[in-house]
Amino acid sequence: MKLIASLTSPYARKVRIVLAEKHIECDLQVDIPWNEDTHVPDYNPLGKIPVLVLDDGTAVYDSRVIAEYLDHASPVHNVLPKDARGRIAARRWEALADGICDAAATIFLERKRPEAQQSPDWIARQQLKIERGLATASRDLADRVWCVADAYTLADIALGCALGYLDLRFPSIAWRDSYPNLAGLMQRLNERPAFADSTPPKA
Ligand SMILES: N[C@@H](CCC(=O)N[C@@H](CS)C(=O)NCC(=O)O)C(=O)O
Incomplete structure (x- = not known):
């Protein structure tokens, strides 16, 4: 699994924090969507980060969907209330x-x-x-x-x-x-x- 993100994006930071709190291993691929050489549109047609690329190649976006996906992916420290x-x-x-x-x-x-x-x-x-x-x-x-x-x-x-x-x-x-x-x-x-x-x- 890899996370495509920049280090300044608040939406990407939200996902990075959820990954850390839940102790989920994930590679970080830094990509600035404003740069000419960006690969973000290959994963997200909207050209926005963060994008979570699953091991089967599925691209998950945006940050809210990624956070929900990760919360389901591991029972460690759920960040969304159950009720x-x-x-x-x-x-x-x-x-x-x-x-x-x-x-x-x-x-x-x-x-x-x-x-x-x-x-x-x-x-x-x-x-x-x-x-x-x-x-x-x-x-x-x-x-x-x-x-x-x-x-x-x-x-x-x-x-x-x-x-x-x-x-x-x-x-x-x-x-x-x-x-x-x-x-x-x-x-x-x-x-x-x-x-x-x-x-x-x-x-
Ligand atoms: N609602 C999106 C917002 C993502 C977003 O706007 N990311 C910015 C970086 S902070 C971006 O990639 N902008 C590039 C663009 O709009 O073309 C999310 O929560 O992931």
């Missing part, structure tokens, strides 16, 4: 966290375009998604230790990856000052080897 209610709650957290990443990545890409072609309205729209997303995450986490059912789940993994991505691409967003409970969660997450070992490189 339907808990599962939906964890999935909703994941959708929120991934949505924050989508908005942040959209701004990052927009700002790479020539300045005259950039749309301030488009950027402002994405910024609002990030602001509302963080406010909602903080409100819903409240004073609990973990996002769902007092246990460390995919919800926490996804949120931690989104917060880590903001640190990487938008260090000026002072989310730790605005939301101390999210800062506390990030600190707990960074104590886990799966998080510490997958911190995105600054380059």
Whole structure:
């Protein structure tokens, strides 16, 4: 089994953390989908990472599907709650966290375009998604230790990856000052080897 991923993608990091928490062996093939020599479209017609390539050649995407696949693949440390209610709650957290990443990545890409072609309205729209997303995450986490059912789940993994991505691409967003409970969660997450070992490189 191999995972096609970049080291900065928050979606790929989510999958790498699930692999580590579940102690599943998997080769990592680093591929940057923006590079001309990328092989990602050979595995995913959408040209996006992460892609998990199974031993029989089946390509599994996107990160949410991969996470579910991996959770079923091994009984070690299930990251999705067994009960339907808990599962939906964890999935909703994941959708929120991934949505924050989508908005942040959209701004990052927009700002790479020539300045005259950039749309301030488009950027402002994405910024609002990030602001509302963080406010909602903080409100819903409240004073609990973990996002769902007092246990460390995919919800926490996804949120931690989104917060880590903001640190990487938008260090000026002072989310730790605005939301101390999210800062506390990030600190707990960074104590886990799966998080510490997958911190995105600054380059
Ligand atoms: N919903 C997808 C998002 C994946 C995604 O957007 N990956 C980015 C890297 S962070 C990518 O491959 N972008 C290349 C492109 O959009 O062409 C997932 O969860 O896997």
